[in-house]
Amino acid sequence: MNALAVLLILSCLLILGSSRPRVAIQVVAVQGIFLGLLPILRSWEHLTAGIWIVGISGLVFKGILLPWLMQNVLQRTGIQKETAPYVSFGTSLLLGIVLLALSAWIAVNLQLPADASPVLTAMAMFLVLVGLFLMMSRRKAIMQTLAYLVMENGVYALGVSISLEFPYLVELGILLDIFVGVFLMGNLLFHLDRELQHTDVDKMTELSDLQTISSEPGRDA
Amino acid sequence: MELMLLGCLLQILGGLIALAVRDNNKASLTANLSVWLGCALAAIPVISVLSGNSINPVRLEWSLTGSQLVFGLDTLSAFFCLPFLVISPLAAMYGRSYLGNPERRLGSHWLFFNLLVASMLLLLTAQNVIMFIIVWEVMAVSSFFLVMHDHEQEKVRKAGWTYLIATHIGTIALLVFFAILGSETHSLDFGGIIANRKMIVHTGALFVLAIFGFGVKAGFFPLHVWLPEAHPAAPSHVSALMSGVMIKTGIYGILRTITLIGYTDAYLGWALVIIGIISGVTGVVFALAQHDLKRLLAYHSVENIGIITIGIGVGVLGIAWKLPALVFLGFGGGLLHVLNHALFKSLLFLGAGAVSHGTGTLDIELLGGLLKKMRWTAWTFLIGAAAIAGLPPFNGFISEFYIYFAGISGVRAFTPGPIILAAFVMVSLALIGGLAVACFSKAFGIVFLGEARTTKAANVHEADLQMLTPMVILAGLCVLIGLAAPLTVYLVKAPLGTLAGSDGFDFTGIMHHTRTVFGYVALIFGILYIISLVFYLIKKLLPRANQVSTTGTWDCGYAAPTARMQYTASSFAQPLTELFRSLLRTRKTSSRIKGYFPANTEFHTETPDVAKEGIFAPIFRLINNRISPLRQMQHGNLSGYLLYIAITLIVLLIWKAGF
Amino acid sequence: MHLISWLFPLSALLLAPLLSGIINRVKAYFAGRKGPSILQLYYDLFKLMHKSSVYSRSTSLVIRLAPAVILTCLVLACLILPWGGFPAPVSFAGDFILLIYLLGLARFATVLAALDTGSAFEGMGASREVQFSAVAEPSLLLGFLVLIMHTGSLGLAGIASGITIVDWQIAAPLLVLVAFAWFFIMLAENSRMPVDDPNTHLELTMIHEVMVLDYSSADFALIQYGAALKLWIFGGLLVNLIIPVKFDVVWLQAVTFLGGMFLISLLIGITESITARLKLLNVPKVLVSAGAFSLIALIIKLVESYQ
Structure with a gap:
């Protein structure tokens, strides 16, 4: 169990430290597979069909389908590298450790049900926080979609670690969320691409009229 | 106790005589003799207190405050007296030769020097708030005049004013602190x-006021801004005295506050640990980026004050958590580091003084190869450098080991608090230690090793005996404390009685344990000296040991290497300063290279203090802007000024009569 | 202090040069070469001892004294290093701190001797050395902190004998994290790939080798021997962690420990054969990550204690 948690934490650090979206997507895929295994391993002694469904669907969606979709988007946009993130990769790693300490503190101080695992909860909180942090600190829209996914993974893991009794309720909602999220983000990505020949999110300010007037013409030509 | 006061009186008297004497040599001699004699007299009660006797305080009736003036010596003051009593005479001795016999009169310098020494000793014995503040001010002002020794230089004047303003901002906080303390306790x-x-x-x-007020003197980040200005500006023996011992009065003040208020909550401990870590790491990081040897050393004072504060914080946490091991090792490490830092930092400042005396510059980049002509200075400086970097087999390792040991001892309590503390302490100490090694490899390696980079460095001369003797004594003490590590437990045991005596801890177990551990450490140190020597000598016994030839340094086949091609201090530190660039904000200026065979180009880096530029400069600018309209009041018209006085008088009278 | 406990440091002094022989053999095997003899370093040392010395004109006593100091530090560190269940001749609470600081003193001496020559290349190597070690030391200590928490023992002897098969069953993820961190720190501290290439011939890219360019004869022998001992020490720390079988029979313990050392040198050889060098700028990042590994282990350990 803890081994899975450690691997998931490490995968997050890898995303924080990597500059290539392609690698990050692969890591998220691996993360999804681990997350799919998580509920199955967690209740190995009394497995029910529900848990099997949750696990397998998680594995398929998070580990295979969504990464594949994103890989597709990546190929079409042709982004190689996240060049200049708002927070550098080294600093991101250090902040990642701080976030881990923070989520450990939160997990320990939360009023958890008796059968909840604090290590898993800490890991889940960490995933959520890393997702949030990535969303704030990266420029490329593809990385932001990825960050959203990491955050969703965290919510999923939180559900698994706290209540194994009603996981599919949590899970159903989450799957929907993901769908909507990816749909929106993908849409956004293509629109952005068409408007600006660019997927940097700070270029989005140029969609505002005010900005366009004040900025020099042909800056993005 | 009377002996101590007599000693201080003697020192002040000696200073006054030095002022009156016309001849510089005689003035220096008088001041020196009085400092030595005064310290010798004061040493008697100090040793007596540390060995377990108690001394009756001296009480003088004082009508002004309606209370008694009390001078007393408890174990805490006595412990802090130790470095003062060792460093002051040595600094005086060094200063006599360092200043030499210039055109101008040295009487005033020696007066302020003696006043500084006497006021520091009086500060440690003052047991009355009013007296404490008066002596604190005397100490600040006399050290200000000492910093201003070379006042014809613009840089020195600026440094002096920075110091004066900083120290008075601290004093304001202390006045408020003592006012609240006095009014709430009616004493x-x-x-x-x-x-x-x-x-x-x-x-x-x-506690916030005390940490701020005393923190300015001690040099906590970001209150340290005066240190890197004042230490390089002052003459070296004064820097040694100020950095080695005077800034410790800030630490003394904080410890005294703890004994006065008796408040030892975990929050205070954590605050001190965090302050210590921040000061320690930022101090050493800024030191890495400096080119001026004394400025570099000044930043290391910030670092070492940080280490001391970590130790004290651990001790306070130990009291809060009721863990005697943490109390003993934390306070013990902090206190021992006070003594150790006084020794090696004074040693390093005196060494830097000898370098500037011999070459006329302190810019590291212009020096090099000094070891060949300044043997004694170089080797004593090396001992100081290894000691301050916390390396075995010297004293710096011992006090840092105390604090490390405090950290890991807490782990056994198996509660989260001490474990988190251990992680904080160990990581920060290891980081500080690693960076300090980097910084002193740079300082020693670039200044003393390799080839002379300029003619200034080539034409150097060794310091004279009077300057070398203090350095050798200090280096000897650094070695000795390393070897006598097991005995230090008795040394730090005494002040613990004052600090944590009322909390009913039993230290015998941990004392015994620590002594055993340090027994092993000292054993290893002893073996280290012996085996190193054996290995060195074994080389002489090898079959072809006598056949030694010399050649140039390996230059990868380059035909004409010069001394200017050696690695510079800035390049040496660059990978690390680059790692911390977001903290350092180094300014780089370079000229653009033109053409295929560029002849002259330059590159210059400067690392201004981030706290000064980022925090204090904007605040002072703001204040200046806000109150500049008041300048109109300073019109220079005499009758106008008389009007102000009259108005003030009348307002006061009305206030007094009306309410 | 048993007499038998002196046997281990003594055999460390004798066997340390073997490690580099094994590593070089493994690398040769991967490259499809036959490779030098496993005893090559012994031959080298012997030969160097019989050569006359050459010193640079720029140098002083520092470079003449440094090899002796460096070797002494490493020999003393061997005295502190335990072998599995057997405590070292000198073992006390907190001895690992002394061990790390002895290595620090050795490094200080190496760096100063490098600067003593006044060579720009050696300055460059020295600068890199102090940078990497300043980042590596906290990471190493964090690993120790995890092990102290796990075993409840403050000394190396207790830590080494406290990690048993049971611990690997219940806390494998944490121990693996620390072991990974230490393995990388070992590679960095001993100037191995992917941090430094011991076989490179370009001064500009070297770290450790460039600092010892100006040594000759016996001095160079001491330096080479010291480097072998340093690898032995780091390997020993790692063996005590990853080989959980501990005996109190001397020969059994000796065999397991030496087997462990053999395994470590195989691992190093394989790593060196299949990895490329990291960009120098990336090394601190990876070292910080090694620290992060230990920190993750520490945090999980803390959170677990609430269960």
């Missing part, structure tokens, strides 16, 4: 305050 005597400590209400506010 101005330390004894009275302790007796009435239950009446204190604003404990938190008091």
Whole structure:
């Protein structure tokens, strides 16, 4: 169990430290597979069909389908590298450790049900926080979609670690969320691409009229 | 106790005579003799107190405050007296030769020097708030005049004013601190305050004020801004005295506050640990980026004050968590580091003084190869450098080991607090240690090793005997404390009685344990000296040991290497300064290279203090802008000024009569 | 202090040069070469001892004294290093701190001797050395902190004998994290790939080798021997962690420990054969990550204690 948690934490650090979206997507895929295994391993002694469904669907969606979709988007946009993130990769790693300490503190101080695992909860909180942090600190829209996914993974893991009794309720909602999220983000990505020949999110300010007037013409030509 | 006061009196008297004497040599001699004699007299009660006797305080009736003036010596003061009594005479001795016999009169310099020494000793014995503040001010002002020794230089004047302003901002905080403390306990005597400590209400506010007020003197980041200005500006023996011992009065003040208020909550401990870590890491990181040897050393004072504060914080946490091991090792490490830092930092400042005396510059980049002509200075400086970097087999390792050991001892309590503390302490100490090694490899390696980079460095001369003797004594003490490590437990045991005596801890177990551990450490140190020597000598016994030839340094086949091609201090530190660039904000200026065979180009880096530029400069600018309209009041018209006085008088009279 | 406990440091002094022989053999095997003899370093040392010395004109006593100091530090560190269940001749609470600081003193001496020559290349190597070690030391200590928490023992002897098969069953993820961190720190501290290439011939890219360019004869022998001992020490720390079988029979313990050392040198050889060098700028990042590994282990350990 803890081994899975450690691997998931490490995968997050890898995303924080990597500059290539392609690698990050692969890591998220691996993360999804681990997350799919998580509920199955967690209740190995009394497995029910529900848990099997949750696990397998998680594995398929998070580990295979969504990464594949994103890989597709990546190929079409042709982004190689996240060049200049708002927070550098080294600093991101250090902040990642701080976030881990923070989520450990939160997990320990939360009023958890008796059968909840604090290590898993800490890991889940960490995933959520890393997702949030990535969303704030990266420029490329593809990385932001990825960050959203990491955050969703965290919510999923939180559900698994706290209540194994009603996981599919949590899970159903989450799957929907993901769908909507990816749909929106993908849409956004293509629109952005068409408007600006660019997927940097700070270029989005140029969609505002005010900005366009004040900025020099042909800056993005 | 009377001996101590007599000693201080003697020092002040000696200073006054030095002022009156016309001849510089005689003035220096008088001042020196009085400092030595005064310290020798003061040493008697100090040693007596540390060996377990108690001494009756001297009480003088004082009508001004309506209370008694009390001078006393408890174990805490006595411990802090130790470095003062060792460093002051040595600094005086060094200063006599360092200053030489210039055109101008040295009498005033020696007066302020003696006043500084006497006021520091009086500060440690003062047990009355009013006296404490008066002596604190005397200390600040006399050290200000000492910093201003070379006042014809613009840089020195600026440094002096920075120091004066900084120290007075601290004093304001202390005045408020003592005012609140006095009014809440209805007493101005330390004894009275302790007796009435239950009446204190604003404990938190008091500690914030104390940490701020004393922190300015001690040099906590970001209150340290005066240190890197004042230390390079002052003559070297004064820097040694100020950096080695004077800044410790800030630490003394914080410890005294703890004994006065008796408040040892975990929050205070954590605050001190965090302050210590921040000061320690930023101090050493800024030191890495400096080119001026004394400025570099000044930043290392910030670092070492940080280490001391970590130790004290651990001790306070130990009291809060009721873990005697943490109390003993934390306070013990902090206190021992006070002594150790006094020794090696003074040694390093004196060494830097010898370098500047011999070459006329302190810019590291212009020096090099000094070891060949300044053997004694170089080797003593090396011992100081290894000691300050916390390397075995010297004293710096011992005090840092105390604090490490405190950290890991807490782990056994198996509660989260001490474990988190251990992680903080170990990581920060290891980081500080690693960076300090980097910084002193740079300082020693670039200044003393390799080839001379300029003619200034090539034409160097060794310091004279009077300057070398203090350095050799200090280096000897650094070695000795390393080898006598097991005995240090008795040394730090004494002040613990004052610090944590009332909490009913039993230290015998941990003392015994620590002594055993340090027994092994000292054993290893002893073996280290012996085996190193054996290995060195074995080389002489090898079959072809006598056949030694010399050649140039390997230059990868380059035909004409010059001394200027050696690695510079800035390049040496660059990978690390680059790692911390977001903190350092180094300014780089370079000229663009033109053409295929560029002849002259330059590159210059400067690392201004981030706290000064980022925090204090904007605040002072703001204040200046806000109050500049008031300048109109300074019109220079005499009758106008008389009007102000009259208005003030009348307002006061009305206020007094009306309410 | 048993007499038998002196046997281990003594055999460390004798066997340390073997490690580099094994590593070089493994690398040769991967490259499809036959490779030098496993005893090559012994031959080298012997030969160097019989050569006359050459010193640079720029140098002083520092470079003449440094090899002796460096070797002494490493020999003393061997005295502190335990072998599995057997405590070292000198073992006390907190001895690992002394061990790390002895290595620090050795490094200080190496760096100063490098600067003593006044060579720009050696300055460059020295600068890199102090940078990497400043980042590596906290990471190493964090690993120790995890092990102290796990075993409840403050000394190396207790830590080494406290990690048993049971611990690997219940806390494998944490121990693996620390072991990974230490393995990388070992590679960095001993100037191995992917941090430094011991076989490179370009001064500009070297770290450790460039600092010892100006040594000759016996001095160079001491330096080479010291480097072998340093690898032995780091390997020993790692063996005590990853080989959980501990005996109190001397020969059994000796065999397991030496087997462990053999395994470590195989691992190093394989790593060196299949990895490329990291960009120098990336090394601190990876070292910080090694620290992060230990920190993750520490945090999980803390959170677990609430269960």
